Amino acid sequence: MIPQIEIELANLKSSIIELANLVLLQLDKSGDALNNADVDLANEVIRYEKRINGLEVNIEKACENILALYNPVANDLRFVLSTLKININLERIGDYARSIARIVKRSEQPFKHDLISMLNINHMYVTCHIMLLTTLEAMENDTGEIALRTIFVKDDILNKIQDDAIQLISRHLQDNPADVDACLNLYVVVRKLERVGDHIKNIAEEIIFHKEARILRHKKHKK
């Protein structure tokens, strides 16, 4: 006979994985909408945000129930605590995907591909996708810290791209002052993707806390 707590924890695990998959899809779609100036797709991302919010609330309730009714300890307790935090981080990533979709929707004309390319935005999208996929695999399987450590390296790549963006934009605007609106909007996209990276890093830290009982927050990561 399977203990009830095991059933509850398995349900919680599949819910958080469902949320992570949904957020990954939203992020990818926001990138496609941006690249193709696809307002319909942007609207879809905005609509789906409600589903992410609903899932986030349900996961929080499930965590609350497990804590109140089953008094989990050790590995189980760490799983519930880390899931609570992963849940918040995933919801935020969903918010950023929606914000980018809104930029696409508000923009009067498509963003020039050379601008997107100059700011390395697609590189950021691919990096975020790989990072989130790695955390998803770690959540699903027993991936250890080594696989997750690549996330910390990739987060540095995102930070570097953001750091370089201001200079690239200012140089570009000297010769193309008409691009100011597009540049400002795309800089907002860069900022949001950099924040997505921070949230994925937080998720990786929570997975390591669950599996190894070590708190990595505020510590310099080994890479």
Added chain:
Amino acid sequence: MNQLIAKNINVWYGDNHALQDVSMIIDPFQVTALIGPSGCGKSTFLRLFNRMNDYIENFRMEGEILINDINIYDPVVNTEELRKKVGMVFQKPNPFPSSIYENVAFGMRIQGMNKKSELDEVVETSLKKAVLWDEVKDSLKKPAFSLSGGQQQRLCIARTLAVEPEVILMDEPASALDPISTSKLENLIFELKKSYTIVIVTHNMQQAGRISDKTAFFYMGKLIEYDTTKRMFLKPAHLQTQNYITGRFG
């Protein structure tokens, strides 16, 4: 001071090897919880410290139990004196069929103390230490059985304290109590550890987590893991411990 040491303990009941090579140091003025599934040997281990197993037929032991560096299984040790130093509280409250007062005074009387003023003082102090005084001070002559289960258990603790023990052994002391009585008993244990070394057997994982400083996990007669309670409940070193405390088996 009051350190309990078990050295290479093996216990048999007939052919049943109930404890297998258990060694453990129990720190003074701390609460040590013994946990594990039924039949794992935790109660047998607890009862070694006041030689209660001696009454069990076919009981045989190898190894040493040291209290304050004295091997309590040494033939020269007086078991009555030992049980004064190492008191015990059982699963079910077991007051004597006499008054509240006489229950607490009993131990002193058999030691020859009969002076009323001295007995009064011991009874009052012990009941106060057991956090029962305020509830019974006006009804000391009433039968002990008139008390609730939780009060009876605290009365048994007062009776144990009256003979000034150094160590208190508790064998599932809250398993027959309601949540309010359990909470009072747990608060009492917390207070008592300032003056006594306490070893408690419990099946209630949350209780072990709440009240103990260290926890020992027994399984099939073996001591699997012994560590600080925090560590045991956050990151146990052994999979068997994790499976037990998370309710996967046992």
